[in-house]
Amino acid sequence: MADTADGRGTAGTTGREGSGRGGRHPNVVVFFTDQQRWDTTGVHGNPLGLTPNFDRMAAEGVHVANSFTCQPVCAPSRASLQTGRYPAQTGVYRNNIPLPEDAPTLAHHFAAAGYDTGYIGKWHLADTDVAGPVRPEQRGGYRDWLAANLLEFTSDAYETTLYDADGRAHDLAGYRADALTDAAIDYATRERRNPFFLFLSYLEPHHQNQRDDYPAPEGYGERYAGGWTPGDLAALGGNAAEHLGGYYGMVRRLDECLGRLLAALEEHGLAEDTVVLYTSDHGCHFKTRNSEYKRSCHDASIRVPTALRGPGLGTGRPITRLVNHIDLPPTLLDAAGLPVPADMHGRSLLPLVRGAPDDRPDDVLVQVSESEVGRALRTPRWKYGVVAPHADGWDDPAADEYVETYLYDLETDPDELRNLVADPGAREALPPLRRRLVERLAETGEHPVIRPAPASAP
Incomplete structure (x- = not known):
């Protein structure tokens, strides 16, 4: 992954003392899926065994059992995860609105503390007509870059094109989720002097737009076709009968990718010094609530799987309060020992993790647009x-x-x-x-x- 023109942080700096070993700030990885329902996971009752790695992460770390997006549409949700602010307040209240170039993001906050910052995969926060390279000023402050603005239009299941910091196209081999995982492992395990913040953004299990299909790895869709159907889909139908097998197959491969990434962190001695967040931008209602897959206030659209692991997060105790996406950016900064900006709307989950008294409300606000x-x-x-x-x-x-x-x-x-x-x-x-x-x-x-x-x- 190439560096952008503004380079890295000062060589040898690691910012202030953090919660990692030796006073060093821990690394941080966001494992971000696209359009994944919460009930695809075993810890939420799915009986098909799709997510053993996520389930183990949730059981050993912190399972955010009631996790909700603040906007069930790709770009608004992504803007909120970068900024810690609600979509209507970032200005990115629907798709096809770029993130303001002056918006402070997680990348800016981590870079200011001496972190290397990297982004891999789908961005969806640049100019509306950009399906390929993203201009440096529209990359949200990330210094290392291997991404596409609209990955669904620059890739297919076994054809993946991403663009580096110089705008050069890279055609990656293999199944798309595997290709992104390979790039992430390479980034996370390379020699460096600074801690790193990596945002790894998959397209799976989102549908392939141009043919409205869920292309799982070869043989995976067939494996899960006709399997367990959630109650809302069993009652309302939509196109779940046609696509649920492929969707489940994509979820299964994502979990295998999670397992590979976690194993690589272990192998390279990074696991104890790396905070990992797993979450998704929104869910999927399979054309039951409106004419497509999201953009509704129902749990099928807004509830997502979320778990954390890493230093200080190995509690094995779930958080059962309702949590909003805007709570996740302050949580990551807090877990890294960094200050949380006052303009973030959310609140860190670490007090809940530590069992400290907390007066936060047990409800979440959701904004809905487009539909x-x-x-x-x-x-x-x-x-x-x-x-x-x-x-x-x-x-x-x-x-x-x-x-x-x-x-x-x-x-x-x-x-x-x-x-x-x-x-x-x-x-x-x-x-x-x-x-x-x-x-x-x-x-x-x-x-x-x-x-x-x-x-x-x-």
Whole structure:
């Protein structure tokens, strides 16, 4: 992986003392998948044995058992993971909006502490018409680069083209996820004087756009075809029967890639000094909630697998509180012994990891765009969603007025099949949820009016 023109941090510097051995800051790796449902993992009840490496990581490290994206669309979610801010606040509230070039990102924060910073894989935060090389000023501050803005359009299952820091194309051999993993292992295990921060961004298990297919490694789709089907897909159908085998096969290969990366860290003596985060940008509802795969407030779109391991994270205790993507950037900085910027909306999970008293709310805010201008509140029991009736999901990042549109009782209806928003029996649940959503929106600078659902609502 080549370096960009601005070079590396000062030779020999490692920043301030961190939590790694010898006072050195630990390395940090983000293992980032695309469009992966939480219930593809064994720890969440999937019976097919797809994720033994993730399951072991969750059991031995920190399993974030209730993890949610703050926006179920690729670019907005990615912008939030880079900045620790909600999509409507970064300006990247939908796809085809580049991350502002002056936006402070994780790469900037780690580089300022003396880290080498590397990005491999799918970026999706550059100019709308860029499917290949990304201009240096649009790389979010990453110094080492092997990526494509829209990897789904520069690659296929066994054809992968990525671009280095000089804009040169590299055709990588093998299955796409394997090729990215090989590059990541090379980056993580090379000789260096500084700690490193690596963001490894896969396309799997996202569909292959140009033919709307889920191309698993050869033989893997057949292995899982006709297998276990989650309750929402069994009830609603969509195109899950056609694609679930391939999707599961992609998840299985991702887990094998995770195993290879973790094994390489062990082999090179890096495991005890490396924080690893596994998460995904959003889920997949297989064309059951709208005409494609995400962009809805349902758990199939917003709930994702998340786990951490590394120094200080080997607790074997899950975090059961609801966690939002915006909590992950401050967690990574905190785990590396670095300060968390005040403008990040989220809060580090380390107090929860350490069992310290913590007054954070047990709910998450979700912003929805493109399909609608919506907002949702997810609590342990309820999914409460509002939609702006006069706003355009493509042109409007937010609205002054929303109408109650969704209410699901997740205790009795975990698959979100019965919308109770107009049910007289659920009427008492609405006012406190409405007030809480208004409070959460105010935290992000939004002050809308939320109107009750009309009596004829579905």
